[in-house]
Amino acid sequence: MATTLVRNTAPREHPGRYYAFLAAIISAAIIAVATTIVIAPLSFYDNLVAVPPAFWVVAVLALAVEMRSIRWRGISLSTSPLFSAACFLAVMVTWGFLPALIVQAGVAILASVKVRAALWRAGFNVAQMALALSVSWWVWTALTEGNAWETTGYDVLALVLAGCTWSIVSHLCVAGALKFRAAMGVRDYVMAYLRTEAFLGLALIALAPIIATAAVTSAWLVVAAAVPLLSLYRLLNMAAEREHQANLDPLTGMLNRKGFEIEVGDKIVNARETDTKLSLLVLDLVRFAEVNSALGHAVGDQLLEELAQRFNSKKSPGKLMARLGGDEFAFVWAELDGMDDPASCVMEIRSCLDQPVSLGDVAVNITGAIGSASFPEDGEDFESLFRRAHIALGESKRRGSDYTRYAEEFDHHSPERLMLLGDLRRALDDPRLPGVKLFYQPQMCLDTGQVLGVEALLRYTHPTQGNIQPTEILALAEQSAVMRLLTERVVEIALSQQQRWISEGHNLRVAVNVSVRDLESADFVDFLTERMRLHHVPARLLQLEITESALMADPRRVVDNVTRLAELGVGLSLDDFGTGFSSMQHLRRLPVSEIKIDRQFVAGLIDDPDDAAIVSSTIDLGRALDLLVVAEGVEEEATRAKLEEWGCHAAQGWLYARPMSAAKLDGWLRSREAAEAVILDVVPPS
Template sequence: MVSEALRNTIPTERRLPFLALVGAVLAGGAAVIGVAVSQLPGASLPVAFWLMATIAVVADARPFTPPGRRQTLAVFPSICLTFAILLAWGLGPALAVQAAAVVVASWRMRHAVWRGLYNLGQYALAFGAAELVLQLGGARPYPLVGLSVGQVATVVVATIAWFTVKYGSVTLTIRLRFGESAWRLLRRTMVWEALTYGALLLLSPVLVAAAAASPALVPLVVVPLYAVYRMARLAEDLVGLTRRDPLTGLANRPALASAAAEQVTIHKDLAARGDPASRFGLLLVDLDRFKNVNDALGHEVGDQLLVEVGARLQATVGPRDLVARLGGDEFAVLAPRLSGAAEARAFAGRLAAALAEPVRLEGLPLDVSGSIGVAVWPDHGAEVAELLRRADVAMYDAKQRAAPVAVYSPESDHHTPQRLSLLADLRTSLEQPGADGVTMHYQPQVAVATGEIVGVEALLRWQHPVRGPVPPDQLIKVAEHTAVMRMLTLRIIDEVVAQLARWAAAGESVRASVNVSIRDLHTGDVAERIAGQLRRYGIPPRQLQLEITEGALMADPRRVLATIGALDRLGVAISLDDFGTGYSSLQHLRRLPLAEVKVDRSFVLGMAHDADDAAIVGSIVELAGALGLRVVAEGVEDAQTCQQLADAGCHVAQGWYYARPMPADELLPWLERYRKLADDLGGEKPHDNHLS
């Protein structure tokens, strides 16, 4: 009886239970209808019955369905009248009228034949349960007037039995048909169903009493029926205000969080059963350049754009997916039953493609694009809050890389609990100047042509009290996007200048290079701090040099130009670090007051066995020479590389071939040994093997 097309739309694991349920309801309903037919009265029924029957059939042409609900959740006003007929005239007349109402409603709503019969079967079972309660409770024959307290209680229990059978069978049907969580369905529909069904069923005994007084009172039931409809709709609207975004009509943040929590429960069960689609994705979508639309065309057009974007996302996703607006121009999509990150990325790619199509508003085609961050449960978080946070991290990663989609990666997450803990410990260490932990090591820089020590690079070290040595790159990643980075930079400047003063007092004048974050140069604080410390310790500005990474400089060269200019006027030299990896333009090299460029170690390390790396280093040396810049090669680890650098004309080298980074108190003894060895070797340049 169920169509082949319908069977094919139900997954295999639910198909057999669904068909079994349909068969059981049809069989049970047929049995109740058989009993009801035997109870049809032989005599003619009163006018009140015919009035109730007519209103019931007509009313079901317009069932109660709140906005956004499936038709499977519609409530039919006929039940008030057919339940009243059940009370007054028995099971046979009640089911006869209900059958007529089902025919009208099915025709009006274009239901398939099997569905109309299935609905009638549900009604038959519900009325059969109510009739059984009435029989057992002594409410047969039903007294039209003068009900006792016990009989009233029996009627209430009968309505509960009717509701339990009807609502329970509908919930189970939807669960098997659409795969929706029964608990989620109960929570989502219970208020609406209980209010409407309860009000309609409990209105029935009042209607019976009114009909007994005068059939003319029966048509007045239309007014309370409409009131029930309005009451239920208002209740739904009130619930919706807390679950829906008022502008787009999409789910809001609380609704998304609730739905995601339910998906955690569902997918834990799927994972336990070994289902390959045991993951779900949470995608955050942030529109690009939305502020430009608001500024240029006004907030009204901006709101229209948000509505259109919401509709476009909704049209792109599947029936199981949930689209939500979180606020502003940020949307979210909950995508269940995924196999992993690759499928989630492909899904996000389809959303990005849908957003890329221009939107025509106010006669203008507006280009809309978005950055989409993807997090997958449980790979990227077992809890909803963690999943949301990591989807947000991925979204900002996509924005920074100008990519439409990014999947969460721990490397992009600067605020994991571990990193936050590390950051707190770093802040504590920096707030205690005398405490051990944050220190500086120094690596000598050697003139390639002469072997003379021309400077040192100050390198950050941190000995964590529990974790031990923290790698410098990890330390910078933890601090660079926070206010702690400024504290760290100022601490390094103070420490290095003070150390230069201690060396000067010991008779050693040496230049020190210090690495700074590009964010430190966005204001003049660093230049002022350096000037103050140099004056305090009486250190010539030429003895301090700042290193700025090329990649960071390329991200925002204009904002740092003023600070670099101030440092240049002060006499502090600027070195461009990691040269060759940040795609500097010649325009930047020409405009910025640079003293040197440092060739990235990735090129220097490969010079001895890779002709391309050797050619790149040679080209950098030639370019820098043409611009009057000194060239420093870092990562020099063997004699062959050193000789190639000398042949290319490189000015300065540093690396393990000459010396490893060392604490400040070891530098002067090392310099003494190095210079003595240089005198002993004559023209040969000393290196680390000589000093070992």
């Protein structure tokens, strides 16, 4: 069984090159530090007791902010601490190179101990930071000609440049290590850093002159200068905690689908690096719907909470568990954590279901069906394993069995679904054939009650089967080239209708959903631009709704297309915010103009404190980032009033109007024109 932390191991391929790179950095650091100490003036006191109190305050501050590192998916690339940079840069220009080196080494050692780094890995961390500090000191000395710190504008600029040099050298060392350790290109690392950490790093470096000026004045002034640093630390810590909570199921406290996907992805990386296996299992409770129907949803929730407690009580170290929604749970256990056979995990799950669940005076017997898939034989990424575990689960339920392991013969599409996809394809190939149409649902400004725009919603009527659920159609189309044809038809219908509305004096913004395939397509932006030009629709009146999961399919291509669309003036809305993948990261790096709060949170905000907290926090986040915030699924006046009280910008739902055809929407708009005017330009209220 592999027990060593993956980050403390060399890559299986070319480990010699990896260790040679680390040795080169450590050697370069030793030479650089020795050279700098020889030529640098030693302004540190021989008697440590006589060191000014301001130095100790700065040193303690540097260690304090690294005691609890902040890490979320948007700030996880750098192995070198960031928050302490302002402190040891200030020490460097006020008391000299050697004191700064001591403080920085203490910070690096503390960080290494916290992550249980191997001795050689801790040595690399100390060395790469020492090398960066040496180069930074040389830049500072060259710019100031070795003069002491003064509070002039030139000195401030010189210190910021020296700090930027420190950051560049440190991150280039890390990028080089990752190139050998994780096969991550230096350019990819640098671009990822610029998208996620660069602005924060510059902000922290900009605090160094403030701390340096305070340090040469008074220890108390250092304490006062530390307030902005600690405030920034606190704000980011709160944001990281919110993101962590967004990865948890509010009912059971287990991971939700998003958090589960992230954690499983990390475990797959570990399993690949250590050449070990892992198993992903999906559990579906049998006849749970009957419990809800007979005893009520509150009792059903109690049952789920009790099962979650049982699962956690038998949780082995390293084992992941999640509630995916409803009565579905998922589990992952790896050889790295002690798993030797998926059947052992199945036995643990069964033991949790064997005993009846007591709910007041009622004892409920629960059974479940389980499907499993294993890495690497059944898939090498989360989506493959998750899909195949679901296929095995479906086979388990079909057989009436309690456990089925994935087999290739289970993975097939039903003839009915294939026929439905073929019929959809024929309807899309010929624009004259009926079937595909759009309904529209108004989006209302909560402050004024005016119409901001409409969302275009897909409807499909099959020649013999009648109306088909949009979710079923999209699930079919997204797996094939039919998705592109469907998007082109939807865009054509929406823009044609929008052109008619504009000619009638209704400058309505129309929101259209786009898929993963659309965002990955190299010519999607050109297609959309050409259709807008043909229909004379201004870009500002078109809104594209994209999901968080779509952004992770091919991030580079997707980001490029999204950026081009934003430059055209097309609005970009992040749909179902909080239910997808790494929301905070996307808000930081993408030109999103709007976020839509998913209806599952909005529907329960009056009765569920957790939903209320999620919705209110999301509204605060959107307003802080100057984004339009739209709440979906508003069906009651109490919900609308609460959203308005919290400062939500807009809402849509049955309280205002159900989705309707274009003809009915025309009548609905005319009925409102006597009392209000349609908003011409869409901007978030100030």
